[in-house]
Amino acid sequence: MAGVDDDAAKAVLLRYLTTAREALLWKLEGLPEYDARRPLTPTGTNLLGLVKHLACVEAGYLGNCLGRPFPEPMLWDDPDAGDDDDLWVRADESREDVLGLYERVVAHAEATVAALPLDAVGEVAWWPEERRHPTLHTLLVHVLAEVARHAGHADVLREGLDGVAGLRRDNDNLTRDGEDDRAAYRAQVERAAAPFR
Incomplete structure (x- = not known):
């Protein structure tokens, strides 16, 4: 990046990455265990599985691929792991296990970026x-x-579960306040789309 020093560029990239990570993790807060794990799309996408997947993504790209392997066994080390085993959470894996793994992976990834x-x-x-x-x-x-893409998936999935939407707990960045305002907006969008049915 011409004209920008490494530290400044890293700070910008990490700020956006941290925001996306936080948005993803917020989508799990307050959810019952079943809702955090169950498939919410026909392809099986689930909220806790997205976090597990991103732990694998970050450990790989910001660890192994840069000659700094994540120090714990990962799914790719298990010869019995299936192709999509990083996208869902087994019954014997707790939410704390997955969130703890992601926290450790993030720390490792950030250490790689710093080094x-x-x-x-x-x-x-x-x-x-x-x-x-x-x-x-x-x-x-x-x-x-990748993290931003999956944080967006999580946002839509969580909104479908209980209406929680937006970027952050302290600033949802939604322009509509309250259910009535959102319902009116949705009706407006539906009226514009209806002629194309």
């Missing part, structure tokens, strides 16, 4: 050859996009 320059080159063996050796900067952007 390396943004132009440090890693290796992502499963990426195409022409992109197989990205920089830390590229990997940070990739992880930020």
